[in-house]
Amino acid sequence: MIQVLQTLAQSGFPDRMHAATLSHFLLVSALMFVIGLIGFLTRRNLIIMFLCTELMFQAAGIALVAFGRYHLDFSGQTFVIFVLTVAAAEAAMALALVVLLFRRRESLNAEEWKELRG
Amino acid sequence: MEQIINPYILYGLCVLGAAGVCLALPRKGLSPQLFGGLLAGAVGGLAILFLGLKNPEHLPNIYFYIFSVVALGGALRVITHPRPVYAALYFVLTVIASAGLFLILSAEFMAFALVIVYAGAILITYLFVIMLATQSPQEDEVEVLMEYDIAAREPFASTVVGFLLLAVLTTMMFKGVGELPAPQVKDPDAILAAMPRRIESTLREEGLMPKGSTLKVDAQTGDAVVDWKHRTVTTIDGGGAPTVVSLPDDLKATNADHLGFNxxxxxxxxxxxxxxxxxxxxxxxxxxxxxxxxxxxxxxxxxxxxxxxxxxxxxxxxxxxxxx
Known part of the structure; x- marks a missing residue:
């Protein structure tokens, strides 16, 4: 198990990564982002909508780490730590708001709140 | 210009994938969800395979395929599952699979941080709120799913919007990526010089450094003086006589070291x-x-x-x- 993890993590680490390999990770990241976007647009449950934003964060994280690996620059991973922080803060605030909204209408349907206007 | 994938194939796959996702979204009544999901999954797999066709010598390793299939399948299930608790659990699956992808990208620290912070903390909070905000059925009644969970809102329009974005994003697969500047290969162990105590303790453990001697450090920065070409350092014994010692091979900078310094x-x-x-x-x-x-x-x-x-x-x- 440990050996599998080590070979995984050190798969040719200091060597440069080919752009074709990079594009595999970018494709996965783009697909995950788009799935999150579609979920955000189609689902009407407030909690699932926030879950879909987390999915998009995740996709952005994969792209950042992949670019960081390609350029052998660790700023990408530093930025993912920051993204994690923002996601945690966002989850705390958003879920508090969702609980508040649920108490008012007894429903998680986003369309309950469509009379709100800017 | 180096093309990694043919644009026509890519856009064709985008259209097919859009159809699959559109069918997989939940609808009222009888819906071809399973078929749509399978179609979307097959198209995603084809896209990844076509990416590898032109550069068969630069394929990522086999674990990439396993983890990405699990991650994308979980993500698709998050947006199509009518029960919020199950959607959250599928999201945990996606998070764990992306931690595997991070591992392949040799970002071990981020992989474990992701599992701890996302799967361990954030998702548990989500599950709590979902359970708080869902009314449990009475003893004698069958559980009914909320109407707003059963039917997707505007499935067609949002799928079109999403996959248009995907087409734009993936345009760089055959245009931009080939023109990225080549990365500079640096010695990843170079940051070890900033950790003279670690070098010293490793040398002492290996018995390469006798008692009473010290490592030669730069007087201004406090960094160890290392000759990276030959991987050697200089130790100074009690009398002030320098000795050249080569570094052991297992002294390597880890991902956590790099990340911490960054x-x-x-x-x-x-x-x-x-x-x-x-x-x-x-x-x-x-x-x-x-x-x-x-x-x-x-x-x-x-x-x-x-x-x-x-x-x-x-x-x-x-x-x-x-x-x-």
């Missing part, structure tokens, strides 16, 4: 800013959730009116007087 030496402000953001979020969540919601009589009447009105179906599940 985080705290190159970007020293970020940790403080992150701390402030988290503190603010915590205060905000406390303030928000302590607020008592008082629904006055007028609002109650309005609410009852809305719920019984024509804008929502009678089966919407919102008219049940739950308690929270």
């Amino acid at each position: 985080l705290l030496r190159d970007h020293p402000g970020t940790i403080e800013i992150a701390g402030v953001i988290l503190l603010m979020a915590m205060l905000g969540a406390v303030v928000l959730s302590r607020k008592q919601v008082q629904i006055d009589e007028e609002a109650k009447m309005r609410q009852a009116h809305t719920l019984s009105g024509a804008s929502f179906g009678p089966d919407s599940g919102t008219s049940k007087g739950g308690s929270l």
Whole structure:
């Protein structure tokens, strides 16, 4: 198990990564982002909508780490730590708001709140 | 210009994948969800395979395929599963699979941080809120799913929007990526020089450094003086005579070392800013959730009116007087 993890993590680490390999990770990241976007647009449950934003964060994280690996620059991973922080803060605030909204209408349907206007 | 994938194939796959996702979205009544999911999955797999065709010698390793299939399948299930708790659990699956992808990208620290922070903390909070905000069925009644969970809103339009974005994003697969500047290969162990104590203790453990001698360090920066070409350092014994010692092979800078130096030496402000953001979020969540919601009589009447009105179906599940 440990050996599998080590070979995984050190798969040719200091060597440069080919752009074709990079594009595999970018494709996965783009697909995950788009799935999150579609979920955000189609689902009407407030909690699932926030879950879909987390999915998009995740996709952005994969792209950042992949670019960081390609350029052998660790700023990408530093930025993912920051993204994690923002996601945690966002989850705390958003879920508090969702609980508040649920108490008012007894429903998680986003369309309950469509009379709100800017 | 180096093309990694043929644009026509890519756009064709985008259209097919859009059809699959559109079919997989939940609908009222009989819906071809399973078929749509399978179609979308097959198209995603084809896209990844076509990416590898032109550069068969630069394929990522086999674990990439396993993890990405699990991650994308979980993500698709998050947006199509009608039960919120299951959607959250599928999201945990996606998070764990992306931690595997991070591992392949040799970002071990981020992989474990992702599992701990996302799967361990954030998703548990989500699950709590989902369970708090869902009314449990009474003993004698069958559980009904909420109407707003069963049917997707505007499945066609949003799928088109999403896959248009995907087409734009993936255009760089055959245009931009080939023109990326080649990465510079640096010696990843070079940051070890900034950790003279670690070099010293390793040398002492290996018995390469006798008692009473010290490592030669740069007087101004405090870094160890290392000759990276030959991987040697200089030790100075009690009498001041220098000896050249070669570094052991297993002395390597780990991912956590690199990340720590990047985080705290190159970007020293970020940790403080992150701390402030988290503190603010915590205060905000406390303030928000302590607020008592008082629904006055007028609002109650309005609410009852809305719920019984024509804008929502009678089966919407919102008219049940739950308690929270």
